[in-house]
Structure formats: structure tokens, C-alpha cells
Amino acid sequence: MQLNKDQLKPFQLRAAADLTEMLATYPAAPFKKQFNQDTGEPLPFLCRLKAITGSGKTPMLASSISQLSDCIVLWTTNRGAVISQTKANLSSGGKYSKLLPEEVNIYNLSEMTSLDWEEVCNAKTGLTIILSTVALFNRDGDVLNVHKNRGETSHWEMLAGDSVNGRLRDLYIVYDEAHGGTKAQFNRLKDLHPRAFILASASELPEDLGELLPGRTPDDKSAALNLQTVVVPTQEVAEAGLLKTRLFLVDCNTTRLDALSEANKKWLEITDKLKAFNEQPVICCIVNSTTAGLEIWDYLTQNLSVNPSRIAVHLSNVDKALLEANPNAPWSQLIDTYKAKKSPEALRNEGYTHLIWNLSLREGWDEPWAYVAYLDGEAKSLTDISQKIGRFLRQPNALPFDDSDLNSAYFYFNVPDEDFATVVRNTQNELSNEGYEIIAIKGSSTRPKLSREAPTKSIVNLPKVSESFGEDLQVLDDILLSNIPLFAEDNLKASGRVSTRVIDIRRNKEDGSLRKDEKRKDNAEISVWEYVIGRLGAIDSRIARKNGTCFTSFVKEDKRMKQKMQAGSPAMTILNNSISTIVKQLNNEFRLEFEPDQVFTIKPFNLISPDLFTDDENKRERYKVRTYNNALHESYNGMNNFEIRLADCLDNQDLPWCRNPSKVGYGIPIAQIGEGTSTFYPDFLYWSNPKTLWAIDPKGTHLINDAIRTKLLGISDVHDLPLKVKIAFVVEGEYELGIDNRPQLRSQNGYSVIFKYNTGLKAKNYQTLDNLVKDLK
């Protein structure tokens, strides 16, 4: 069906007219012209159409630009599907073609010939629309066709009007789904010197466009943006029948199969109801990976009896993922619609009712007949869930049914209980277009951004100490396996829950009367391996991190590790109690080793906010840059009072020393796992002679922890270390060592140093800090 202006909804006509008026008024008040602060060049006008997906942004934009006489419109977005859909809709015979003037010329940028470019740029009258994905122009150099030099100029330069054959008409840039834009894209688009940017989005403005808005403060810019935005209230869109009116959010704290089964049951219900209208609903299963998609296909076909010919698997690299998939599933029946290059928009018309898709669903696709969505994977990004909801709100034929169930969308997912309320709140925020958007201005934060480097006076290398669990990893596997039993089936189970909350889209309020909680027999499950490794990794990343563990790759194949247990089950409680034993036993195998092939080179010192100008005296002192004679760097700042005094004393010794920054400085691994910290960064390094390095920590915080104290003081025991590394804790007050070598404060007088002496520890007291440093030999 082709839409003409008379068929547009009142809110669509109003929005299009407001946008046109804004563009016609500029650069007269209240829309002031902006100029680049450095070059003085005029900046393009920025205006925006803010409306929810499904409100008909394309017809509103088409209707508005049809009023712009004699111009070129570059219509862009970051997804190819949006561009092809828009081209089809705007071109002759398309859904929105009647909204444009009859003589309009529409091009796909990728298909434009040199002759087309010449014609478009040489024309002085008429409306030309060029459609392009971001990928067609957003790349450095001249790799892309549009940037290639053709004789004297490139097509891009022609469009910018910068060269021979440059355009003769005004240029407007329409950016659909503008929140996906990046700084690089907008910089390139700014090079085209457009008269205006027209951004269409339901979300917030990209921060990088802040400079196009008048005003100096975020508040000024926010006010300007509000003035330059045409807002379409979601409620009006819903009331006009374009959107579904109720949104069921169902949090399934249950197994994946149960959650999928709940979603599929809802799809069957809707299928029954739509039979009277001779229509089929669609259920969309959104997954994070191709492998997960195949597992969903397996469940749908084998457990829920869905006909494989109705399932479109729209995922990349299916063939590769099949190599590792369940060998018993009938994969020959799988239909790979991605490989077949089918357009997602066409899938329902081809009879597919179940779509398995990935994150690319986020933009560019909204199927009115998609009533049910299942979001796979626990603890997904909450914002992600809310953003996807927008793709399912469009009402079929823009006409409400008598049965309210057919005017609703249903979402099934699994998030932790405490996050469910956030999902509901985020969704309401996404649905709302009201409110005052805060525009961040780069560099305006209260944090002083300025910093500079103090280079090293000479190159100084230090020996590296690495962490090791030893050569024999089998010992580590044995520790793990000996602490994990084979559980009885009952011990692996715990009951689950399905909670439903419903949002009334017209009022953007939760309908409390429809809230419900139901118990389920089973709960989400996790393998013993994933659970134990997750817990151990949280205790110390040296045991397990994302890219690997200290164990062999075989251990996870053990049947004890492959057991699936449910959240809150007795098995989980038992494993929880075993974690500390595993850590203790792993600790016995952990050691430090000298790395003869590697050195650490002292880096330049980063002076943060040097000589910060502020009324706060403490801050002024902290950021004051102090120069030193014997330090490896010319100057330092960022020290507290005690550190400043210690630095002065070190500099008085006529021996090399340096300030050692946390995290990026010289780190000494802590030979004890599970202590909450894995590397010790002393505040100062001091060479009392060429063979002895003192790692001095004036804070003494590590003294609190017995294990770290003992192990740290043992650092010099690393075999073959070419430099003797001694660790000294320097503290204010008189300390002595008590039971188990625990430092105890005797009086507030003087200063103490605690260090390793022969096989034990020693605490020594001095009247002055200078004497203490002199005695470090």
C-alpha cells in the first residue's frame, strides 16, 4: 500500500511540519549559526527527530525533506538492511514514494557511476536523495570507491563542493538510527559542509556532536538541543494504533529449556488466536553466539516439536559451529537463511515462524507480526534487553485487534532477581521521549585533565620476577578433582521461578494487576567447571582469567566437571565450602621465579595535573611539582606529606632513587594467592649500591595482612636474581615485633623500618627519617 500525505497520522504530519519549519527558519532566531572555534568556519545546523521505532520515522522524514527545494540529501545509517529498506520504500512504486515530489532522483551511493556523480553535482535544481551505509564512506585513505581520486578529484570531494564539478545545491545529511554514530563518521560527514544534519533516533544524541550546539555549558547545550528537537510522544503513537499497547516482561529463573518452552507456549497461544485472521505470528530467539543458536535449534526441534522447515537460523558461520555441535541432532534439516543471503524482512513471508538471530537484530528490523521474543543467556546486559524491546512494538497493519492479547508483545529472559526491576525501569525510560537530555562537553569534567611526562634521565632496567604453579600441571588438576565429588541427581536440583510484569505502553506505567510469580520445578543450570572456575577466578585472577586457567585443558572434560547443577542446589553449597581448601592446596604449589629473558624498564613519570591551580591548599600541595637531584626523573608530584619528607631524605643520600607509580610501575608479584591483591607496587625504589635495590613502601598498609607480610619479605629468596631486592616498610612511630613477628606500636616517637634480616624479620627505630634512610644498606 502506498501512503500519501492525507493518510499520515496527525502526529506524523505535525512532526514533519515542525522539522521543515525548523530547517526553513535556520539561520534566523532562535536557531543561531555556529562557528568552528579554531578555524572560524560555519558549522552545520543540527536538528533531530526523536521518535520511537514503529512511529514511522521514514515517512515523517520523507514528508519533511519533500518540502526542501533544490537540494541533495545524503541519507545514511550504519546498517545495510535499513538502507535497502529505505531505498525500496522511497523509490517509485514504494510505500512512501507518494510523499516525495514526482521528479525526485534516488540513488544508492554504491551503485553511482561517474556520470551520475557529475549529473547530481552539476544540477542546480530539483531534489536528489543519495542512500549510503556508513561503511561506504567511513574509512581512512582512498581504499573506498567514494574516496578514490578520479582525475582531479574524488566523488566525496565533489559532494563536499570542494573541487571542480563540486555540487551546486545545498546538502542535507539525514542520519537514521543516529545513536549508533561514532566520532569518526560524523567528522567525515562534517567534511561535506552540509547545511544541516537531521538525526533520526529514539535514543540519546552522540556526545561528539555537542560542538554543533550553541552554548558553553552542558545546560546551555541541553536547552539548545531540546529547542532543535522534534519529539513524537510514544503515547500518541500507541494511541494512534501504530504500537502494541502492552508489554509482558517475563523473567524466567528456570532452565533454558523451560524458558524457551514458556516462550513457545505463548507463541502457540497467539498462533491459535491469529488463525481467524489467516495470519501467523513470529517468535524470535535472540542468542549471543552461533553455538548457542544451534543449541536453541536443537531444543526447538527435538524437545518442543517445532517443524525444522519453519525455523530460520539467521547466524553467521553455522558450518563452523556445526563441527562442535551435538552430533545426535538432525542437522541436515537445518535451514541457514544467513548463508542463503535471505533478507530478515522476507523471512516471515517465506513461511518461517521461528527466527534464531543474534545481536544484529538491535537495529534495522522490526517485524509487526513478531509477538514473542526469547533472549538467551543469563545476566545479559540490561540495557540490551530494553533496547531490543523496541523492535517488537510495531502493531500489525497499524490497527488494534479486539483481543488485547493480540495488541501485546511478550519478552522472555533470565536476569538476577534484583535486576528485574531495573529492566522494567530501563524499558520505561526507553519508551519515554520526555525529559531533559544532558549533553556532556568533552574536557569540562571536574577532574583536571592536563598531565605531562617527566622523562627518565637514563635507561634503567630491572629484573623481572614471574609467577608460576610449576611445570607439572597434573598436580593442579588433581587438587581440583580431589575436592569435587560426583553428586547424586537430587543434590544437583533446585526449584525455579517465573515472574511476569506488564507495562501499559499508552500510560508508560506498570499494570500492577497483571503482576505474577509462579514456581517451576527446575532452575537455571551451570556446569561444575564453569561455577568452580568462576569462583576461583574471582578469588585470584592468577588461577583463572577469561583467556585461560592454571589447569590443563583436559580437566574440564572430567565427568565431575561436566555435571550440571542448578542455582541454589545442595551441590552448589558443597562446592562453595570446598573453594577455600582448593585455594589453600593451590597455594602450596605457587612460587615466584626469575625471568632471565625479560627486563622491566623504568618508564617516564606521569605528572598528573602539574601545579594545579586551586583554592584548596591540600590539593595545591599534592599536585605541586617538586624537582630532585638524584632521582631517575627530574620531578614528581602527587605525594602526601609523609611521602614528600621521605622523598627529600632519599634525595639527600646522593644515590639513585625513583618514585614508583602504582599499576604501571615496577610490580613485585605476591607469592600468596587469594589475598585480594596479586602485585605489590612499592612507592619508592632506592639503589643503596649497584647490586641492592630497596623497594620502600611508606604506607605500611601491607603490614595488616600477615600472609602478605611474610611472603613479601621473602621476595629476595627468588633464585638467581641478579639484583638483591629488599623490601622495607617505613612507618611513623616506634614499632617492635611481637608474637608471630606482628608489628606493634610502642610509642608515637620517631620512625621505624621493618625489613627482612637473615631468616627473620627486624623492626628498627630511628629518631629522624634521614637517619633511617642512611641506614638502608
Add this chain to the structure above:
DNA sequence: TCTGAAGTTCTCAGTGCCAA
């Protein structure tokens, strides 16, 4: 000194262009 916000870096999967 602790905490948490904000920024940075890396990895991963998806996307689109181009040349063979």
C-alpha cells in the same frame, strides 16, 4: 585509605567492501 565513577584496552562477533 577506601570506594566508585570514568576512562582505556583488549577480545569477540558481526558487517560490508573489494579483489581474485
Add this chain to the structure above:
DNA sequence: TTGGCACTGAGAACTTCAGA
């Protein structure tokens, strides 16, 4: 049609700060 390449955003992990 396929493979290589570059770009993209999201998330995780890590780093860098400011303020309490």
C-alpha cells in the same frame, strides 16, 4: 562466490582518578 581486510560496538578486565 569466496576470502581477506578493516571497521564497528559491546562487554570484560583493568587502570586512573576524585572525593568522602
